[in-house]
Amino acid sequence: MSLPQPLPIVPTTDEIVPAIQRIIAQCNDVRQEILRTTTPSTAIFDTVMRPLAEVENAVQGELGMLYMLQYGSPSLATQEAFNEARKLYVEAEASWRADAGFFKLLQAARDKSEFETLDTESKHLLEKELLEYKHAGHGLLDSSELDEYSRENMAIKDLEMSFQQNIARENGGVWFTREELDGLPAEELAKWKDGPEDGEQPGRGEPKKFVPFANGGTPAVLTYAHRPETRKRMFLADNLKLAENKPLFEEIVKRRAVQAHRMKYLTHADFRIEKRMVKTTEWLEEFLGQLRKSLCPRGTSEIEVLQRRRLDELRENGQVLEQKDSQKFYPWDKRYYERLVEQEFGVDQAKTSEFFPLEQTATGMLGIFAALLELRFDPIPNESLADKVIWHDTVRVFSVWEGKDGGFIGYLYFDLLWRENKYRGNQSVNIQCGYLRPDGSRQHPATILMCSFPTLTPARCALLKQHQVVTLFHEMGHGIHDLLAKTKYVRFHGYHLPPDFGEMPSVMLENWCWMKDVLKGLSCHYTTVDDSYLAAWRKQHPGECDPPKKIPDNLVDRLVKHRYFNRGLYYLYILSISIFDMQIHSLRTEKQIADLDVRKLWYDIREEIEGMDFSECRKGFAFGTFTHLTAGYDVCYYAYLCCTAMAQDLFLSVFASDPYNTDSWARYRRGILEQGGSQPDLLQMLEDILGRAPNMNALAEALARG
Template structure:
């Protein structure tokens, strides 16, 4: 941290945070601090209410066991009592839910809800999902036959992407690598394999992207079944793929997801909202045995449970963001990072850190490329909520809003500032109102 401070000053910046933010969407330390502090002030009261509710669950459980209750909610208590809350008050059963989301049906239906025009090989389990992007983005996906596809494993499938709205031109290639195997990357992610750009001969080089995941592989008698959070992951990562395939920039440097680090997640986070839209959930679901769509009662539970303890969870994110910014703006050469970490945790997240621990030493983002950038998780989330609820809330299947999203957000890449793209899409300055109302439940 000291060396970062020294390096920033050598480059003419006041501190390391100012150096990092100079090329981010937020631009300045003051903008980030204002953003974080504004959310803290809005979330503190609902966060305290959520903590009291969890304390109540803990008190009841302790009394039932004949154990004393000290009136405290410890950091290791929250996840446990949140699960109890979901099971008792919301009756959310992921094992029941996943029976309605087979990978085969979900992939096809997502394309219908997210709006891409899919043709060819509809029996293939991956094609079905691509139809959700059909109306919104105005694309067409065609599966490349296995004998013609150049892939790195037999499980991998290759798709051509075509424009279906403007000039019917070829847009790029998409790989789907969705099942686990030995030595494979263990998480879900989008990997840009080739950016698009205008070559010296004036022709556009097509982009290539791969979506990698590790969903349960189907068997002869049972399809791959997805939990609701896996459906959300599917929407999210395909959103990154769409950002890559829809981008139209002159230079490769500015293509697709090469936008500012505090904006890159916003387009994909916005697409997650379809996973909580009742009409969309009906559309993408089908019980793997009966073919029946998911019942309204279960949908209501999913939607209702979305914001459970959202204030607590976001206050925790705000704590990390503020600790990160404070650490990288401090002029104190002898700053006690342990005291700073523990003091801020209690003040912002409202839950004390375990005694005699060094939480900052386990905060890997500080040394993992997110220094002075952790705020970006919430920054992009707030803007993704604003985009969705401003343009898609009344009609999640609106091709007009989807086309505008494609033109103003996805196509531009980083050829212009993310804030300018956001303003162009919204038609105004962005706001945190939708995030507070829809994600936190504060009106």
């Protein structure tokens, strides 16, 4: 099969370190040539920044593939090789940022009158690079201080990598008897191994199931297990995992604070906010405070509904509770009673999920994007995918084209299922940014939808509950953003922009997951996927008619009607993490740093904001399972709230009255998606689409209307 652009090559384990060494050497050569041929008097964009940007463009694709391996490679040996390579690259970056001579050239280029004649994206690139050097200490620290500051930053990065590796390799779980797992669907039980608990002799005692924390184990038990003690045991055991990440996290946070003080910032939050859209911690604190006022009362009322359902069930089962227990609501009960209340609404997530098999739903979503944005997605046959272009045999690849003129856009990969050693969350991962080559031709992008949805069982394929359908659509939105961006430089490609704006396009698209025609169009009962699934279903449901091929209208109506059920608690969870993020990164004094108790703060905030009783969880390490705050989202978890507000405003103002209007979508594509991060004033981009300043209270208003 002839492809318009070669697919990126996946390096072997032995090729990883030499590849990074070659990239570093290539970048070093360009930098040395700039330093050799340029002085502050001759420094302009074309002599300093352009050659730097061109080499950055040229090496990014190979570098992107190497970095992908830390998330997607099933091989620990490959991940270890990447860790070695990453260390070399981090050290190289530190040496580049430590170069005072280069900083002087950049500053000189910025000060020249020629700067004002540059295009907007080139101006933005030079100023962004200058900010990187200023954040590395130039203009503030002397040479010895710069060395110490740089070494400390590398030490923090090493701690962050260790933290994330521990999460990826965690493989714990809990042994339960079948009786303890009463209520769990057979398809969930089928995923987990049988046997005696570790240390027990085979043949003694009841047969048990090992329920892992990963691969959907914890959510399944918390959602379906009838016994409160089973849910509690699973939650608390999950809460105790990754104890080794506690000292790492505390060390990271404290070192960040010291580094910020070294740079004469009041806090790490003040340091980081300069690279965000909102720019000031004062604005952020006011935004979070307003959300707290509007969301906490809603969360309280939602807890009351769950508590009433809990007490009703306990009374029905003949249990007598002490008054203190009847006044508390526990986090291990939330999912279970959400499910029961939803069933009272006629919403059965397990039943609904039967109509959303993962692969078919994902492919159906491509059809939606194809229609909205006039695109075409062509699957590349598996036999055309050589071993060197995919990293696992479950990966699928699509070539992406313009629907009108047939022009090539790029490649989209699906890597959707959980597996050992893989990144545990859901994300979009770029492996090749688009950019403009020196000859005027365009390098086209390649991006991965990398998720960890629970694996299939012998009787059925992987199925998505509604919240997972929304997650998939959200992450696919990032991928589409990545594919459609048309920037000059890889630095600004796609969603490579501040996260407190970058999440907005994908959050806005989540609204389509609640449209009746979209849900109906995406659906197909899993028994239509394979004859063996239908045979297994008939065996389990003797005498019943085969299930409908499409989701029934009444199920769709109920889903849409109750779309905001418990959304207050959902957003309060995000708010509590956002407040935690701000507080741990707002340490101003040595005493505050020394006295920081991360664990106490985590559970204090969650209990206060979310309204549940975390008293029995306080010996846990849940903050140690949280990748965002050690993977670039420090002082940025609020992005999900900020972007949801902007996204709601955009949807209601531009799309709600006519969601499929091609003119609106074309304007949105040109004004937001194609721009990537090339514009320095991101809010202005949004204002140009809205015709006014964004309404940052739109999230709370949407919930109130719902």
